[in-house]
Amino acid sequence: MFKTDVLTRTADRLKDAAISPRIYNRDCIKxxxxxxDKYRSPVIIRINIHEFDIKEIAYISNYMEKTYVEAPVSxxxxxxxxxxxxxxxxMAGYNGIxxxxxxxxxxxxxxxxxxxxxxxxxSLDVSVQVSVKQVETLTDGKGYELVKKGHIDMLKLxxxxxxxxxxxxxxxxxxxxxxxxxxxxxTGEETRVETRLMKSLAEAGIxxxxxxxxxxxxxxxxxxxxxKMEPVKDKKLFMLELxxxxxxxxxxxxxxxxxxxxxxVKR
Amino acid sequence: MLQNMAVLTxxxxxxxxxxxxxxxxxxxxxxxxxxxxxSMRSPLIICNNSSLSDYTIEEYGDMVSFWxxxxxxxxxxxxxxxxxxxxxxxRGIKAGYTCVMVDKSMCSDDENIRxxxxxxxxxxxxxxxxxxxxxxxxxxxxxxxxxLAHLTKVDSFKRLVTETEVDxxxxxxxxxxxDNKKQGETTLHYDLVEAxxxxxxxxxxxxxxxxxxxxxxxxxxxxxISKFNVAGDLFMSSTKEYAAFVENDGADLKGCxxxxxxxxxxxxxxxxxxxxxxxxx
Numbered sequence: 001m002f003k004t005d006v007l008t009r010t011a012d013r014l015k016d017a018a019i020s021p022r023i024y025n026r027d028c029i030k031x032x033x034x035x036x037d038k039y040r041s042p043v044i045i046r047i048n049i050h051e052f053d054i055k056e057i058a059y060i061s062n063y064m065e066k067t068y069v070e071a072p073v074s075x076x077x078x079x080x081x082x083x084x085x086x087x088x089x090x091m092a093g094y095n096g097i098x099x100x101x102x103x104x105x106x107x108x109x110x111x112x113x114x115x116x117x118x119x120x121x122x123s124l125d126v127s128v129q130v131s132v133k134q135v136e137t138l139t140d141g142k143g144y145e146l147v148k149k150g151h152i153d154m155l156k157l158x159x160x161x162x163x164x165x166x167x168x169x170x171x172x173x174x175x176x177x178x179x180x181x182x183x184x185x186x187t188g189e190e191t192r193v194e195t196r197l198m199k200s201l202a203e204a205g206i207x208x209x210x211x212x213x214x215x216x217x218x219x220x221x222x223x224x225x226x227x228k229m230e231p232v233k234d235k236k237l238f239m240l241e242l243x244x245x246x247x248x249x250x251x252x253x254x255x256x257x258x259x260x261x262x263x264x265v266k267r
Numbered sequence: 268m269l270q271n272m273a274v275l276t277x278x279x280x281x282x283x284x285x286x287x288x289x290x291x292x293x294x295x296x297x298x299x300x301x302x303x304x305x306s307m308r309s310p311l312i313i314c315n316n317s318s319l320s321d322y323t324i325e326e327y328g329d330m331v332s333f334w335x336x337x338x339x340x341x342x343x344x345x346x347x348x349x350x351x352x353x354x355x356x357x358r359g360i361k362a363g364y365t366c367v368m369v370d371k372s373m374c375s376d377d378e379n380i381r382x383x384x385x386x387x388x389x390x391x392x393x394x395x396x397x398x399x400x401x402x403x404x405x406x407x408x409x410x411x412x413x414x415l416a417h418l419t420k421v422d423s424f425k426r427l428v429t430e431t432e433v434d435x436x437x438x439x440x441x442x443x444x445x446d447n448k449k450q451g452e453t454t455l456h457y458d459l460v461e462a463x464x465x466x467x468x469x470x471x472x473x474x475x476x477x478x479x480x481x482x483x484x485x486x487x488x489x490x491x492i493s494k495f496n497v498a499g500d501l502f503m504s505s506t507k508e509y510a511a512f513v514e515n516d517g518a519d520l521k522g523c524x525x526x527x528x529x530x531x532x533x534x535x536x537x538x539x540x541x542x543x544x545x546x547x548x
Contacts, residue, residue, distance in 0.1 A: 024520055027293040030321065059333055060294060067326070216520040223523060224513060247321065 001065050004074040004096025005127035005153040007042040008184035011207040017198075018042035019257045020076065020186070021250075022212040026052070026060055028250055033064040035254040037071035043254065044074045044096065044208060049085060058092040076129070086117040096127040098156070104130055111149055118151035131156035131188065139176045147181045154208070155181070158188040162197050174205045189213050195259075215253035219246055269335045272344035272366035273396040273434040275310050276470035276493040284543030285488030288312035288346060288472075289535060290498035292319045294330050299528055301338045303535045307545040311341055314348040314496055315364070324355070328362035342548050346398065348496065349405065356386045360393045368437065372400030376423050383431040391432070401427055402439030404474050409443050411454075421462050428467035435470040435494060438463055440487070444475035453479045457490045464491030472496065477503070485541045497538060504534035 011018045021032060023045060036043040047057050054077060061075045076096035077089040081103050089097055099117065103110045114130070121128045130150060132138060135157045138146075147155065155177070159170055174185060186208030187201065198209065223246070279286050289311070291297045297313060304311035315327045322330070324347065331345045346366040347359035356367040369386050371379040383399045390397045401424055403409055403417030419438040427436065440463070441455040463471055470493040476484055477499030484495060508530030512522055539545045 025293075025295045025524055026298065027295055027321070029294075030326075056298070056333075056337070060330070063326070063329060063333075220520050220523065223509075227510070227513060 001061065001093075001095050002042075002072055002074045003125050003127055004044055004076050004129070005184055007044060007072055007074050008127075008154060008186065008207040010072075011042060011202075012184050012205065015203050017202040017206055018044050018208050019254065020044035020046050020208050020210045021215070021254060021257075022046045022048070022078075022189070022210065023052075023057075024212075024216070024250075025246075026056065027247065029057070029060045030064055031247060031251045031254065033068040033071045033073055035251060035258065036073045037068040039255075039258050040070070040072065041258045042072040042074070043258075044076050046076045046078055046098070046210065048079045049077050049089060050079050054089050054092045054094070058094065062093060076127075080117065083113055083116050083120075087120055090121055090124050090126050094126060096129060096154070097121055098129040098131065099152075101131060101133070104132075114150040114152075122151065127153040129154035129156055129186070131158055133158045135159060135170070135173055139173055147183050152183060154184050154186060156186045156188060156208075156210070157206075159190055160188075162190055162193050162201070164197075167197055167200060170201065171204045174201070178205045184208065186210060209257065211253070211257050214257070215250055218253060219249040222249055268339060269332060269343055269345050269363065269365045271394055271396050272312060272346055272398075272494075273470070275312065275342055275344050276396075276435055278547075279310075279488075279493040279544070280464070280470050280491065282547075283489055283491075284547065285484070285492055285495050286310050286312050286544050287535065287538040287542055288314045288494050288496045289501060289538075290314045290316045290319055290348065290496065293321065295524075295528070296501075296531060297331055297334050299532050300535055301334045301341060301343070303532050304341045304343070304539065305338045307536060307539050308548050309341070309539040309544040309546070310548055311343045312346055312366075312494060313343065314346045316348040316498065319498065324358050324364075325362040328359070328364055332363050340548065344396075349400075353382070353385055353389070356397075357389060360390055360395050364395065366396040366398055366435070368398035368400070370400040370405050370437070372402060372404045372437070372439075376426065380427055380430050383427065383433055387431050387433055396434035397431075398435040398437060398472060399427060399431065399433045400437040400474075403443065404437040404439045406439075406443055406445075408445035414439070414441060414443060414454075418456060418459060419463065421459075421466050424463050424469075425466045428469040433469055435472050436463075437472040437474050437496075440471075440473065440492075442473050442475050442479045442487075453483065455479065455483050455487055457486060460487055460490040460492060470494060476500070481537065481541045484538075485543070488542045495538070495542060500538070501531050501534045505530035508533070 032043045074095040077094045078098040081100040184207045189210045189212045335343045344365045347364045350369045359367040371382045402419035472494040473492045474496045476495040476497045505527040508526040512526035
């Protein structure tokens, strides 16, 4: 698999963005590889280390990599809140780690931990990402400071609602950050962002879009609709259909997001 | 670590209990099955029914091997379910399956024996068990008349096992594949089970256990069925939990998946209990 920021840097260079789905079960992993392979478009699989066994996910991902050898896929662990957790995921073979917001709340106090995490990650070719909630504060030079002091590779901007009224502001912030730092930029799990806005963010310099809520909603809605059509007593093997449906919605959504995020397709 | 399935079924036959052979659709369900078996100290057989899963024979085999390694305390076997031919069996053996089923139950006895001899030769050379099918075992939704007409014949069973040395045979003793069974209405022929059990050393396997009724399956286990293939009952249980979740609060995907997991695990645990395999390891 690829070092996570190698994928985001490539996306950056092409003014496109990689999609980064947070998976909700182990079976999603294969679909990530299938879609990445189909479009030759980068997919950064994200897991929260408190939801899954990190070794199991690493095993499945490494296994799928051998089948889909040309799929540009990276495996990233989120929710890292201490040095020991970082070491565990780095040693398990993850390609990127995302430092938990809790560690960033008191940045001054936790700076040494962030540096230690970055040191072990860099020595094993693993990318480090931190997220920033108050995006506006980055433009006064703090963005550069945070990146420099913490030795990080990627900044995730928690943008929230994105619309025609505020897109200009974010494009401006992204513009300044790109001049100040060499790190790649991503966004949080913003939902229902229109394709044209997403593309304009990608062109401005966002190179990783985290996704989850979109396909969660789509999946839950379609499950409920299917279920309502035929009540449980008549749907003996509903789970079979349900599993297929979940997989299909997930794959369709990845497909859709890839097309939204850029022009990578078949490149 | 995965074991030759015959090791598990021989113990079950000797001690008079049954082993649930669950048919997970994917990696999540494989993991759930192992978690339940470990917590109940029960042997476990995983069946790969390719019609249920998105994974290749090889992918599925490697995933199960990985989970068997995660739970070394669970005596486990991996069976390729309803393989169609020698080539399927060969792929399964190479992929690490510890039992391969080649289902020639719809063929004549002579054809079945000829096919199984070839498979047994390869499988036994690789320390892998072989399951054959005999009677109407692959039939879906048969009528009561069909069932009676296609019950496994003791003479055919004895000849198949003696001439081929298969380790297990999926027999047709009243239970059947299908979604149209009404809960508890299946008639199992226990006298036939006992006659088959005593006729030859192969383990007896029952396909289509779902919907038969727990008491009937428990009795069949005591009479001599060692392996019970089950899928529908697990899915149904998951679906029920999902339904309950949707009624209360169905807007959360993680909650949906947890409900499915709960239902699946609950039913697997019930199977391990009533088949008598819990606390056997």
